[in-house]
Amino acid sequence: MMKKTAGGKLEARDLSKAYGSGRFAKTVVDRCSFTVEDNKLTVMIGPSGSGKSTMVRLLASFEQPTAGSVLLDGKSVTKPSSDRLVVFQETALYPWMTTYTNVIFGPEAQGRSEESCKNAADELIHRVGLSQFRESYPHELSGGMQRRAELARALINNPAIMILDEPFRGLDAMTKGLMQEYYARLFESSRNTHLFVTTDIDEAIFLADRLLIMSNFPLRLREVIDVNLPRPRKLADVVESDMANDLKKQALTLLHEEAMKSFAFGGYAAGESSRI
Amino acid sequence: MIASANMQLSARAGIRAVIAIAATVIFWEVTSRSGEWTGVAIPMMSVIPPPSRVLLAWYGLIGDFGYWQSWYLSFLRVLAGFGAAMLLGIPFGMFLALSRTFYQITFPPFEVLRPIPPLAWVPAAILFWPTQELSIAFITFLGAFYTIVINVVGGARSIDARYVQSAYAMGASRWTLFRRVIFPATLPSIIVGAAVGMGITWEVVVAAEMISGGGSSMGQGAGSGTGGGLGFFIWNSYTGGSYEQIVVGMISIGIAGYLSSSAIRVLGNLIAPWLKAR
Numbered sequence: 178m179m180k181k182t183a184g185g186k187l188e189a190r191d192l193s194k195a196y197g198s199g200r201f202a203k204t205v206v207d208r209c210s211f212t213v214e215d216n217k218l219t220v221m222i223g224p225s226g227s228g229k230s231t232m233v234r235l236l237a238s239f240e241q242p243t244a245g246s247v248l249l250d251g252k253s254v255t256k257p258s259s260d261r262l263v264v265f266q267e268t269a270l271y272p273w274m275t276t277y278t279n280v281i282f283g284p285e286a287q288g289r290s291e292e293s294c295k296n297a298a299d300e301l302i303h304r305v306g307l308s309q310f311r312e313s314y315p316h317e318l319s320g321g322m323q324r325r326a327e328l329a330r331a332l333i334n335n336p337a338i339m340i341l342d343e344p345f346r347g348l349d350a351m352t353k354g355l356m357q358e359y360y361a362r363l364f365e366s367s368r369n370t371h372l373f374v375t376t377d378i379d380e381a382i383f384l385a386d387r388l389l390i391m392s393n394f395p396l397r398l399r400e401v402i403d404v405n406l407p408r409p410r411k412l413a414d415v416v417e418s419d420m421a422n423d424l425k426k427q428a429l430t431l432l433h434e435e436a437m438k439s440f441a442f443g444g445y446a447a448g449e450s451s452r453i
Numbered sequence: 454m455i456a457s458a459n460m461q462l463s464a465r466a467g468i469r470a471v472i473a474i475a476a477t478v479i480f481w482e483v484t485s486r487s488g489e490w491t492g493v494a495i496p497m498m499s500v501i502p503p504p505s506r507v508l509l510a511w512y513g514l515i516g517d518f519g520y521w522q523s524w525y526l527s528f529l530r531v532l533a534g535f536g537a538a539m540l541l542g543i544p545f546g547m548f549l550a551l552s553r554t555f556y557q558i559t560f561p562p563f564e565v566l567r568p569i570p571p572l573a574w575v576p577a578a579i580l581f582w583p584t585q586e587l588s589i590a591f592i593t594f595l596g597a598f599y600t601i602v603i604n605v606v607g608g609a610r611s612i613d614a615r616y617v618q619s620a621y622a623m624g625a626s627r628w629t630l631f632r633r634v635i636f637p638a639t640l641p642s643i644i645v646g647a648a649v650g651m652g653i654t655w656e657v658v659v660a661a662e663m664i665s666g667g668g669s670s671m672g673q674g675a676g677s678g679t680g681g682g683l684g685f686f687i688w689n690s691y692t693g694g695s696y697e698q699i700v701v702g703m704i705s706i707g708i709a710g711y712l713s714s715s716a717i718r719v720l721g722n723l724i725a726p727w728l729k730a731r
Contacts, residue, residue: 239618257622269615273637273727282633283623314727334623 184370185260185337187236189214191245194231205231207246207395214340218364218371220381222428223391223399224436229374230266233342236372237263249337259283260338266343268323270315273326276326277311283334292331301329304363314449321352329335329361345380355423356416357383358412365409378432383415390428393435400431463464478504487591503698507704510697523702527658527709530586530682534593535654536649542598542641542650546605563602571595571657575664589661589682596657597650601643608642609635641728644721650719656712659684683709 194206205228213219217326234240236247238257246253249260262283280302284294284336304312306323307318313322326337331339344360345353357380362383364371375381381388388402404424406415416419485503488494500509514520548555549563571592578588612635620634662684681689683706690698722729 194605234618237618237622239622257618259622259624262622263617263619265615269619271616271634271637273640273725282620282625286620286623286625286629286633314728330623 184216184368185250186215187247187261187338187372188248188251189232189236190248192232192235192242192247193244194228194240195243204395206235206242207397208426209397210245211389211398212403213372215371215388216368217386218373219374219387219389220375220383220385221389222378222393222432223431224373224393225376227435228396229391229394231341233263233340233374235260236338236340239263240356252337259287259334260337262331262334262339264324264327264339264344265342266332266346268315268320268327268329270323270330274313275312275314276307276318276329279315280330280333283330287334297333298329301333302326304391305329306399312389319352320348323357324348324356327361328360332363332367335369335444337370338436340450341373342370343375344373345375353380353411361385361408363411381428382421383410383412388424388428390431391435394440394441399435402428456624472635495648500696507697507700510705511693511701513699514701520595520686523681523683524705525685527662527682527706530589530658530662531592531654531713532596532653533590533707534540534658535597535651537594538597538601538650538654539592539647542601542646543605545637547639549602550606550609551631567599567603571653572660572664577584577659579665585665589665590660592717593658594656596653597647599652602641604646604649605639607638608646612638637725640725644717644725644728645720648714648717651713652710655706655713659687659706660727663688667689 189209189211192206192209195202195204197203208397209232221229221232233244236316238247238255238261241255248254254261271282277298281291281294281303284297287293298310299311302308305328307322308324310322311316311324314328318326320409327344345356350357361384373381373384383402384446385404388404390399390402391397393398402424404420404421406418455705466552481498481501482503482505484495484503488499514670545559549560550556574592574595575588578591579585582588582591616638617630625634647698659682681700686697686705687702690696690702
């Protein structure tokens with residue numbers, strides 16, 4: 178069984194990211210600060226195109242911020258590391274590796290022998306329900322199975338922080354619902370620190386302990402909402418919960434304002450929005 | 454159910470292929486013989502010997518040492534040139550893709566040399582290689598080398614950034630990243646480069662054999678060329694006035710090329726099984 182590590186606390190402090198330079202500089206993230214509390218599931222929500230994926234790359238140190246810093250448990254981090262692993266939009270499984278080989282890639286890359294991590298890998302593959310597909314290549318898996326394989330590949334590294342960038346985007350509604358419940362159970366059983374990025378408000382409320390509502394391009398923190406729904410959660414319960422619906426209304430109002438901003442850049446739509 | 458449907462499909466494809474080839478052969482036979490049958494010779498086609506006479510000539514060559522020697526020599530040259538191109542082209546392309554310094558130093562001269570057709574190298578190659586055999590192998594090498602390099606560079610540069618990012622995040626060293634991520638991610642491009650390069654190699658080897666006179670002539674086949682490769686076999690048949698053998702030589706090259714590219718496909722599927730079902 179995997180050893181249980183305490184999740185870490187991730188902090189973005191005055192992060193800015195601009196692409197290009199001089200007159201052509203485009204600020205995607207602007208002095209953005211927030212905290213991902215340890216052992217909680219934090220959901221970051223914002224309109225699409227608001228710079229969330231850029232934020233993910235900054236947090237994982239795939240890219241360096243123009244200003245500000247990323248702190249893990251109070252220490253500044255600048256290099257990608259297995260303490261902050263990202264599950265990407267769509268799949269980033271290696272197409273040339275089977276499910277099993279994909280999952281043990283991390284431990285092997287860190288120099289561990291296959292023997293020492295074989296059991297953990299098989300256990301995780303079983304937990305994500307892919308035992309039958311252990312020797313399948315990613316293209317032989319359905320979209321939902323690919324995401325689960327990817328979860329297993331990240332989880333085996335025991336990251337202090339799991340960052341999931343719209344992991345269920347592109348799945349059909351049925352599969353998406355199942356994956357959300359599945360993922361919620363996975364989180365509830367491990368209680369590590371997770372940051373889950375999404376544009377889907379229902380998904381956000383269902384999963385979140387804390388909800389970070391982001392402002393539209395450039396990205397900033399707009400508001401933090403605590404979601405104190407009891408765990409373990411079921412999709413059906415959350416749909417019926419008044420508390421969840423109130424939170425949703427509150428979040429939607431903010432998100433609507435932010436989404437309108439991107440329309441306001443266009444002249445025609447700007448006229449529309451001022452009349453509303 | 455699906456298997457039987459697939460078998461039906463492939464059976465239908467097979468029938469179509471047979472019909473198409475048969476129709477071509479009949480068309481060829483009729484147009485080429487129309488002069489002797491009806492007195493109205495069809496321009497161009499009437500010059501080509503009809504397939505029945507070609508087959509007869511081929512049959513006569515089956516026991517001929519020189520004919521098979523031509524096969525053997527051409528294959529040997531293709532394999533030598535192609536093998537060298539793979540051996541040098543893959544690492545060269547990888548270095549170009551992965552090292553900016555190497556790219557900036559090596560790519561400009563490479564790009565100037567690349568448009569020079571391999572056949573333009575023939576006189577120079579004959580001058581600076583000690584044997585004719587080596588000069589032909591060198592020219593076939595050039596044919597495949599550029600294609601393989603360009604494909605490797607393109608493949609290695611278009612790798613999904615997330616593959617590299619997640620490998621680093623999971624703790625991969627640079628060597629692990631290369632061995633387990635970059636190289637396998639480039640393999641599909643390498644296989645495509647090899648398939649295209651193999652085709653070019655056959656084109657080039659035949660022309661080189663014709664121009665250089667086939668190199669070492671070993672064995673004197675009855676009525677055939679000296680054992681100078683299939684290209685030389687065709688050229689020799691032409692100068693000897695045996696038009697049937699010209700066609701035999703051409704079709705032989707077609708078959709040899711087909712066998713080579715099939716071999717690459719089979720090898721490709723073995724090396725990269727994850728590509729098969731796509």
